[in-house]
Amino acid sequence: MAAKATTVLVIGGGYAGVMAANRLMSRDDVKVKLINPRTEFVERIRLHQLAAADDPNSTVAVQDFGAVLNAGVQLVVDSVERIDAGARQVALASGATLDYDYLVYAVGSTGAVPVSVPGAAEFAYPLSELEQAKRLRSRLADVPVQAPVVVVGGGLTGIEAAAEFAEAGRRVTLVSTIVGPSLSKAGRRSVTKRLTKLGVAILDGPEATVTAVGPDQVALPGGLTLPSAVTVWTAGFGVPGLATASGLTTDALGRLLTDETLTSVDDDRIVATGDAASPSGLPYRMSCQAGLPLGAQAANTVLARIAGTQPADATVKMTGQCISVGRGAGTVQLARGDDTPVGLYIGGRAGAFVKEQVCRYTVKWLAGEAAKPGSYKYFQGPDRSELIAAVTAVPVR
Structure with a gap:
């Protein structure tokens, strides 16, 4: 009699x-089921391009799962509402349950619009999921090109969104206490120079915070306001509450x-990966750069564990940050293996070329692993033992 296959559930169909x-x-002898709420794979790093697309039927940022997922993986189009670790079972939104080993x-x-900012939840448009990007694209299609757009948040998503909209001819203001906080001074100069060339108005500094969002304006400290027909909120990310809800x-x-x-x-039967994992309370930066190797290492x-051997510690060697600043230019911030930036970057058209190749190869690497499981190679990151030892307390729920 053949041995019973080991069932592994994977919750989430991202990178x-x-x-x-x-x-x-x-x-x-492993049976894999991937649970995902969508029938398509989303290239999250292209969502700003999707939001700016003129064609309402544009498929930029969307791939058929058949292009990136091994044919032997069963795709379950549903959402998980609760994990019962004791029973080794998940409850789905459809009412079904699935068992796992x-x-x-x-x-x-996911994008986090703070409830503490009046009007933000009602009038601001986050940009971190496919549905959010489509909603923003529809809103942009409803307002004239000359209507003012305010992008809140100067991280990588905010930079890319502001540049994409400005390159399409829109009047964009970027509001953030600092533009490119994860970049070196040289990298920030490269980004802000290109944004300015595209016509993006940059409002930064300690007082550059949005205190309220309305249907046609945003409020700033000191009673100041900015006109805004469309307010795009990219300041901050959160994670789904599934783990917390599951105890x-x-x-x-x-x-x-x-x-x-x-x-x-x-529970040693549960392994986390990507943006929703916090190894030793010291998570890696939310990015596909970390997501792919962490996905491989989680597997x-x-x-x-199935083989009865000791799993290796997971490490990720970060190499930099790739930012598109419109389609014609980019900034590739080089970094040390621990993700701290160095003073070197690749800018201009060369930066745009590198960023586009990274986007393409991300999908190519997934497709390669689908065709030949175990073939994806990644660099081991720096040893984290000293960093972990320096943490005196890990914040938990």
């Missing part, structure tokens, strides 16, 4: 979840707290 699901197929928690992250231990943001093998501190942890 990390798809990579993990594909790699798990390297064993013939191992669970990969790859729910990703699992999380960090302060709600990411699943794990050890360095990405295994939940509550390796599960495969090791």
Whole structure:
């Protein structure tokens, strides 16, 4: 009699979840089910392009799962409402339940519009999920090109969105206490120079915060206002509350707290990866750059446990940040392996070329792993033992 297959559920079909699901197929005796609310894979790093697209039927940022997912992985189009770790079972929004032997928690992250800012939840448009990008695209189509647009937040998403809209001829103001806080001084200069050339008005400094959002303006400290027909909110990310709702231990943001093998501190049958994982309470920067290797390493942890061997610690070597500043220019900020920026960057057309190649290769790497599970290669990151030892307390829910 053939041995019973090991069932692994992967919750989330983003970069990390798809990579993990594909790699798990390297064993013939593993049955993998990927649970995702959409029938398509979303290239999240292209959502600003989708939002700016003139064509309401544009498929930029969307790929058929068949292009990136191993044919042996069963796609379950649904959402998980609760994880019952004791019963090794998940409850789906459809009312169905699924049993598992191992669970990969790859729910990703989402845009967070703060309820503390009056009017933000009602009038601001976040830009971190497919549905949000489509909603923003529809709103932009309803207002004249010359109507003012305010982008709140000077992180990478805010920079890319502001540049994309400005290059399309829109009047854009970028509001942030600092533009490109994760970049070096040289990298920030490169970004702001290009934004200015595109006509983006930059309002930065300690007082550059939005205190309220209305249907046609935003409020600033001191009673100042800015006209805004469309307010795009990119300041901050959050994570889905599934782990917290399921009674699992999380960090302060709600990411699943794990050890360095990405295994939940509550249950060695649950492994987390990507944006929703918090190894030792010291999560990697939310990015596809971290998501792909973490997805592979989460799968390796599960495969090791199935084989009865000790999983290896997960490490990610970060190399930099790639930012498109419109279609004609970009800034590639180089970094040390621990993700701290150095004073070097690649700018202009060369930067745009590198960014586009990174976007294309991200999908190519997923497709390659789908075709040949276990083939994706990644660099090991720096040892984190000293950093972990320096943490005296890990914030938990």
